[in-house]
Amino acid sequence: MDSTDLFDNQNIREVRRGRKKSHVWDHYFKEPLGSEHYIARCHYCNQNWSKGKPEILKPHLALYCKDVPLYIKTEYMEMLAVETTSTKHSEHAYITLPIICRSYYM
Numbered sequence: 158m159d160s161t162d163l164f165d166n167q168n169i170r171e172v173r174r175g176r177k178k179s180h181v182w183d184h185y186f187k188e189p190l191g192s193e194h195y196i197a198r199c200h201y202c203n204q205n206w207s208k209g210k211p212e213i214l215k216p217h218l219a220l221y222c223k224d225v226p227l228y229i230k231t232e233y234m235e236m237l238a239v240e241t242t243s244t245k246h247s248e249h250a251y252i253t254l255p256i257i258c259r260s261y262y263m
């Protein structure tokens with residue numbers, strides 16, 4: 158029983174780590190094309206791009222792919238939403254930090 162619990166915990170940690178540092182390439186085949194170029198091909202709908210870039214591949218999973226599993230689609234939709242609002246988040250962090258420090262000393 159204990160070992161099962163441990164295994165579950167590790168799984169949760171794996172998922173969280175995967176979310177933070179997501180590999181869009183997990184969902185694409187990389188086919189070498191010359192020295193520095195490669196073709197990206199979607200695992201799910203087989204669409205391909207001669208220059209696969211995360212800026213193209215992420216929106217494909219979030220918005221355009223017709224065969225991607227829903228949980229992956231949702232994950233990438235959330236990711237795109239976070240990326241577009243990340244500037245606001247960091248500004249917010251800078252504003253709130255001094256306030257937290259002050260109340261700590263008081």
Ligand SMILES: [Zn+2]
Pocket residue numbers: 199200201202203204217221222223224225
């Ligand atoms: Zn696709």
